[in-house]
Amino acid sequence: MRATTIHAPFDLRVEDVPEPVVQLPTDAVVRVLRACVCGSDLWAYRGESARTPGQRIGHEFLGTVEETGSEVGSLRRGDLVVAPFVWSDGSCAYCREGLTTSCTHGGFWGSVGYDGGQGEAVRVPFADATLVKLPKEAASDDRLLAALLTLSDVLGTGHHAALGAGVRPGATVAVVGDGAVGLCAVLAAKRLGAERIIALGRHQVRTDLARRFGATDVVAERGEAAVAAVRELTRGQGAHAVVEAVGTEQSMRTAVHITRDGGAIGFVGVPHGSGTGLDLSVLFDRNIALRGGVAPVRTYIPELLPDILDGTVDPSPVFDLTVDLEDVPAGYRAMDERTALKVLVTNG
Amino acid sequence: MRATTIHAPFDLRVEDVPEPVVQLPTDAVVRVLRACVCGSDLWAYRGESARTPGQRIGHEFLGTVEETGSEVGSLRRGDLVVAPFVWSDGSCAYCREGLTTSCTHGGFWGSVGYDGGQGEAVRVPFADATLVKLPKEAASDDRLLAALLTLSDVLGTGHHAALGAGVRPGATVAVVGDGAVGLCAVLAAKRLGAERIIALGRHQVRTDLARRFGATDVVAERGEAAVAAVRELTRGQGAHAVVEAVGTEQSMRTAVHITRDGGAIGFVGVPHGSGTGLDLSVLFDRNIALRGGVAPVRTYIPELLPDILDGTVDPSPVFDLTVDLEDVPAGYRAMDERTALKVLVTNG
Numbered sequence: 136m137r138a139t140t141i142h143a144p145f146d147l148r149v150e151d152v153p154e155p156v157v158q159l160p161t162d163a164v165v166r167v168l169r170a171c172v173c174g175s176d177l178w179a180y181r182g183e184s185a186r187t188p189g190q191r192i193g194h195e196f197l198g199t200v201e202e203t204g205s206e207v208g209s210l211r212r213g214d215l216v217v218a219p220f221v222w223s224d225g226s227c228a229y230c231r232e233g234l235t236t237s238c239t240h241g242g243f244w245g246s247v248g249y250d251g252g253q254g255e256a257v258r259v260p261f262a263d264a265t266l267v268k269l270p271k272e273a274a275s276d277d278r279l280l281a282a283l284l285t286l287s288d289v290l291g292t293g294h295h296a297a298l299g300a301g302v303r304p305g306a307t308v309a310v311v312g313d314g315a316v317g318l319c320a321v322l323a324a325k326r327l328g329a330e331r332i333i334a335l336g337r338h339q340v341r342t343d344l345a346r347r348f349g350a351t352d353v354v355a356e357r358g359e360a361a362v363a364a365v366r367e368l369t370r371g372q373g374a375h376a377v378v379e380a381v382g383t384e385q386s387m388r389t390a391v392h393i394t395r396d397g398g399a400i401g402f403v404g405v406p407h408g409s410g411t412g413l414d415l416s417v418l419f420d421r422n423i424a425l426r427g428g429v430a431p432v433r434t435y436i437p438e439l440l441p442d443i444l445d446g447t448v449d450p451s452p453v454f455d456l457t458v459d460l461e462d463v464p465a466g467y468r469a470m471d472e473r474t475a476l477k478v479l480v481t482n483g
Numbered sequence: 484m485r486a487t488t489i490h491a492p493f494d495l496r497v498e499d500v501p502e503p504v505v506q507l508p509t510d511a512v513v514r515v516l517r518a519c520v521c522g523s524d525l526w527a528y529r530g531e532s533a534r535t536p537g538q539r540i541g542h543e544f545l546g547t548v549e550e551t552g553s554e555v556g557s558l559r560r561g562d563l564v565v566a567p568f569v570w571s572d573g574s575c576a577y578c579r580e581g582l583t584t585s586c587t588h589g590g591f592w593g594s595v596g597y598d599g600g601q602g603e604a605v606r607v608p609f610a611d612a613t614l615v616k617l618p619k620e621a622a623s624d625d626r627l628l629a630a631l632l633t634l635s636d637v638l639g640t641g642h643h644a645a646l647g648a649g650v651r652p653g654a655t656v657a658v659v660g661d662g663a664v665g666l667c668a669v670l671a672a673k674r675l676g677a678e679r680i681i682a683l684g685r686h687q688v689r690t691d692l693a694r695r696f697g698a699t700d701v702v703a704e705r706g707e708a709a710v711a712a713v714r715e716l717t718r719g720q721g722a723h724a725v726v727e728a729v730g731t732e733q734s735m736r737t738a739v740h741i742t743r744d745g746g747a748i749g750f751v752g753v754p755h756g757s758g759t760g761l762d763l764s765v766l767f768d769r770n771i772a773l774r775g776g777v778a779p780v781r782t783y784i785p786e787l788l789p790d791i792l793d794g795t796v797d798p799s800p801v802f803d804l805t806v807d808l809e810d811v812p813a814g815y816r817a818m819d820e821r822t823a824l825k826v827l828v829t830n831g
Contacts (some may be wrong), residue, residue, distance in 0.1 A: 150812065154520070199740070227744065228720070232745060234744055234745040234770060236770065237744035237745060237770065264636070387763075396577060396582055397577065397580060397582040399774075402767070405767065406764045406767050408762040409763055410761060410762065410763035410764070413758060413761065413763065415750075415754040415757055415758035415759070418776060419750070419753065419754050419775070419776040419777060420776065420777060421585060421776065422582060422584065422585065422775070422776035423776070424772070424774035424775075425772065425773040426648075426764070426772035426773075427772075428766060428767040428768065428769065428771070429770065430766060431582060431770070441485035460620065468535045
């Protein structure tokens with residue numbers, strides 16, 4: 136089959152790799168229908184996160200079950216399924232608590248020896264626990280497929296950020312970062328009943344989308360000017376609930392300074408220096424909590440799926456460029472150069 | 484009157500200062516019956532926190548109302564009262580939410596221009612909101628007075644740490660720090676229903692007290708050995724709820740590494756380098772939350788007071804040295820040299 140591999144920074148290739156097969160009785164093989172490129176894939180693309188040459192890449196996909204191992208009970212050939220960005224056994228102490236990202240047998244698509252989502256097919260460990268079935272009729276609805284694909288990462292990650300930030304009905308929320316995760320955090324905050332949602336971002340196409348997703352205010356400034364603008368919008372106090380969806384020193388510093396005393400920062404930007412933006416004495420003096428991390432999106436899919444199916448939540452506009460599998464490298468270039476917000480990959 | 488003043492690092496004096504009087508109609512003057520020395524006072528004593536020469540010191544006290552301003556409604560001369568370590572107006576948005584430490588008109592005892600607790604009397608701003616009445620008969624019970632005095636800081640701070648760490652019935656809790664706050668966090672965790680409480684500390688007198696307060700296990704090791712010991716006690720996973728009651732780089736690093744994935748660190752040690760012990764990528768990968776800060780103890784007093792009065796909770800053993808006001812400097816020396824855990828100051 137064809138699959139995307141990474142050989143060196145900025146050297147992505149789509150090449151022939153072995154067809155995946157069921158190796159363990161709990162495996163399934165999924166033929167990928169839609170995949171996408173994540174902001175966090177760019178860290179690998181740019182060489183800021185190390186990869187073994189030839190390693191697969193891509194951790195967001197949905198598709199059709201092609202083959203199942205003898206112990207897979209809930210899935211059949213032909214089922215339409217979405218995969219969260221990590222697999223998990225569904226039975227360990229962490230999985231039972233919903234923290235599937237800490238599963239003792241879990242792993243990340245594209246790890247050495249495993250398929251990635253940006254390919255034609257994927258061997259899925261612990262298929263019963265990992266995959267979530269979708270209505271088959273969705274397969275013929277491009278918009279709905281795109282919306283459902285966000286369950287594999289960005290929508291669940293935005294939801295995790297909103298929960299970490301303590302978004303409640305009536306809350307004032309600020310979202311640092313206008314990438315796909317930040318935009319999904321706006322959607323999630325709206326869904327959780329936030330009254331006011333302040334989106335921080337400089338790219339008007341993206342902040343327009345934030346408004347469409349529920350943002351009531353947009354702050355285009357950065358750094359101290361952004362802090363001043365958010366404080367002016369919040370009677371000098373800051374927001375109860377702040378989402379940090381970038382992961383840099385500056386974004387974390389901004390998040391800390393726009394959080395209201397007693398509030399919380401939900402952080403889901405993969406930390407790349409953000410720790411240095413974290414002044415613990417400010418958190419201490421003002422009782423600001425920090426909660427977040429890698430999102431256990433598998434746990435959130437059953438809660439979020441009905442809202443996508445009935446149209447209450449539609450994250451599909453985060454995809455603003457569609458490529459087919461052979462053009463994945465061009466998709467990365469577009470995201471790296473910020474000409475695309477998030478790239479959808481279609482297969483067949 | 485006589486009061487403790489700080490002139491330079493290690494230069495504390497007990498000297499004559501003006502008698503406090505009611506200056507504003509919302510003030511009261513309280514004659515101090517018991518005060519104490521806090522671990523955080525040592526930062527000023529050692530010169531690690533700056534002070535203006537001659538500034539008062541001490542932020543924990545209880546005593547008798549001597550005079551009230553015309554607008555003070557709930558207190559009368561002769562009432563026995565305890566003061567939390569900050570005053571607060573009781574009416575601002577933060578106070579109404581219980582975050583009295585962020586009160587827009589709040590302040591800290593011993594600030595320039597204000598009395599400190601380690602003196603004969605204190606002018607108390609916003610007396611109705613700040614002070615909490617105690618049963619008068621407690622004034623003749625030395626043990627009970629000592630226990631009630633902990634409501635001014637250490638018991639409420641330990642409670643705040645336990646809440647920040649997410650202590651719930653059945654939880655496994657670890658407490659980093661065997662000072663008075665750490666010991667009070669053990670008491671608070673026990674009170675909140677923790678099933679297992681691991682106290683980390685090297686001083687046997689203190690860890691014995693931790694056991695008396697409810698600790699089920701003691702870890703005397705430090706650093707990596709402490710992490711290994713806690714992990715061994717918790718099937719390799721760490722504790723759901725971890726209290727960081729020191730504030731140094733090493734203590735924070737230990738706290739991070741003994742927290743179970745998905746757990747929380749309740750941090751109440753005043754940060755002195757603890758930010759550098761905070762590896763955000765570990766918090767991210769393992770979904771560890773960080774919550775805490777300066778404790779709004781005023782809010783907690785009504786909840787904790789009944790348990791002290793009926794003997795359910797008795798923090799009085801944290802005081803292991805009693806001095807009178809003139810000997811406060813000797814009390815600081817004893818705490819600085821760690822020959823005393825916490826010093827009680829008696830007046831009259």
